[in-house]
Amino acid sequence: MAGIDLSGNSLSQEIPNGLTTLLAIRYLNLSGNHLSGFIPEDIGNLVLLESLDLSRSQLSGEMPPSFTDLKSITVLNLSSNSLSGRIPTGDQLRTLDDPSIYSNNLGLCGFPLEDCVSSSTPTQTETSLDEDRETLWFYCFVAAGFISGFWLYWGTFLFRSETWRYSLYQYVDNMQAKVTKKMYSCMKRFQANVSE
Template identity: 45%
Template sequence: MKSVESLDLSNNNLSGTIPSSLSDLSSISYLNLSNNNLSGKIPTGRQLQTLDYPSIYEGNPRLCGAPLPKKCEEGSMVPSIRDNHVAANEGDSIDDKVLFYGVIICGFATGFWGFIGFLVINKRWRQAYFEFAEERIIRRLFGG
């Protein structure tokens, strides 16, 4: 990938920071990252410094650093990967947990009452099950 000359990732709804490995692309002559949801400091590097057109980053209001006029504040503008993950999933976490536990409870109730309910309704199976269980317990207790 180091020989990539042109890269257009505009209008892709990308989020997070621009990877610093992008600055290692030594052959890149065209780059367009506009109209995404990128944030943080624009990486500095050999070839990226020659791409000094602010238009390649427009539509990303949370980006800062050269060639943009918006300067970065140290430490406050670069969110961590964990922060991006939490922000992306913030609205879904409660709904996902409720759904997860709801499915577990429904599965347990179905299995439990499927077994117990069947034994309550069917007298012959109930007697057979308890005789089998009783026989196993007696064998274990008395070693028979």
């Protein structure tokens, strides 16, 4: 059997897995039906397939990686479905550079459509920025605590009189307020730079 054309019928359900056992088939047209579910994972078994039309149905999920095994494919139409994910990149698929063969599949990306935007990258970037911000705050507070503790501890030995001790504590309080204010303004600038 050289080809199958079942286009423009009311076929429903999933594409039968048995179709991928017809290894000598060269043309397969199932367009304009009500097919749902996924494209069979082993579609790449049809190594002699030259033309495949699965357009205008309700197919979903990703294009199986085995599409790269279709070394003879010269005509492909997967438009007007609900496919998603990255279009597999194979030598023969790269020759099919007409974006319309994948049109009306809002979730598809990659050559010849727009590049895919990884959803995990922003999350990793945001996580990294949050960790950096927490680390900066931690070191600022450690430094402020160390300075305050150092002066409070040694100040009591250096200045025995109450007047000196009162002055020292007031000085340390003022210094701590300045350091806290400075850290707060640094963090504001850091957050402004990150948001840009």
